[in-house]
Amino acid sequence: MSDPAQVAVVTGGARGIGAAIARRVVAAGGHVVLGDLAVEQGESLARELGPAACFVAADATSEADTMTLFDAASSYGAVDAVYANAGAVGVTGLLEGTAVDDARATMDRLFTSVFLAFKHGVAHMRPQGRGALVATASVASVRGGLGPHLYTAAKHAVKGLVESVAVEIAPYGLTANAVAPGATVSSLSAGLVGTGPADVERAYEQLASRSSSGVPTTSEDVAEAAYFLSRAHRVNGATVVIDGGDAVPGSAGRAYYGGVPHPAS
Template structure:
């Protein structure tokens, strides 16, 4: 039996990036997915590629009616909702807090915070009567420490971590688990647009992320999707209210990749560089 047999999952922002990798992974392991996204052409193409296990629903995560409709479609098409992935996101307002407009703030928070709130709300309503379900939201390392993202993005992602804890506390009584994943820098169109001004220049983005990674590698969408799918699955049945940080050790104070780029005779010992005997 595959890990997601008889599962019905809504994934917001599933037409590209981490959401797409998650949708593909769920279907590959026997599940059914509603691709809830505003990118209609890409979303429909992905649904067609994945076949009968996937369906596209044009979704603006800021609109409550759209989220409610995506959940209803999942249940009509695939049966009782078992999973919700609140993945849709943008970088949003960038720049000094002294120059950030209230309009840019509102737009960023609507997608990154309101969208997650609505996803948890309507998924929980569908899951509660059946006392089963798993909700996973996308936080970020910017939601763990300051200085790893723009101000409003950081504020919103800290909110996702907090809401994960509070909603997880309430919904445990209904058999619903609520968790989050906090990715570090990951090679997606959104990241590439910030790093290189070209959303399609993944090669340069991969190189630059790897250069600042304690493990010396860049995170790929599939890496983050693996964490999301773990939390969605019954393998994580004892886990709720938790934020899984997936950042190659960046927020744990791990040394940068360059620290390991030393002569083969030099090894790390007790935090110091020492020569081997």
């Protein structure tokens, strides 16, 4: 028996992975509420997706704004999927040079946003006995050294929250899981690799050249995994790495068995 079409809330839904998730939900016959501060991009995506989607200008770190997203979703029916995707790289640099206010702002954007989406998602879905929470974590949530200090700490916190909440909500028919992307082709990564946020095609080429498989991870790859987790009723508390084997697990072992000369040889 197939699952019914979703009514989903997506934070950080205007661009990148969030937009890809929204497109995946709608393609499967669902409805989606997009929350984001990128108003122009969010409204454009909502127009693209038609009556199955609506955009709400919302700060994912604001509890009032988060509640507004769920209120908007009620026009489509009962919410049964929450994709906590809002985030940013946040503060970077040496630890001793990091300002406390910048650290707190980064934790808010990357962790508090997930906490709020999960809190209100559970409140809406627990009474109906079904529903899925999916957070966007990172390979930096399972291994250090793959991102800035506060980004890594926040993503580890997201992974921990997913595992803890999964225990609480399992008796009520709900699940909580996370996707953990590696470097992913998007406007964000285009800016990070120095090509400029509009040059996604060039970012694709650069990330492909850095990938052990020669193929970079795309937002659509991550969205497909996120959507799967929202439907996988017996998967709960998992963090699924999506990086093509580049970072977690690492690809250094190829030096021993993949035809690449061992560094010591």
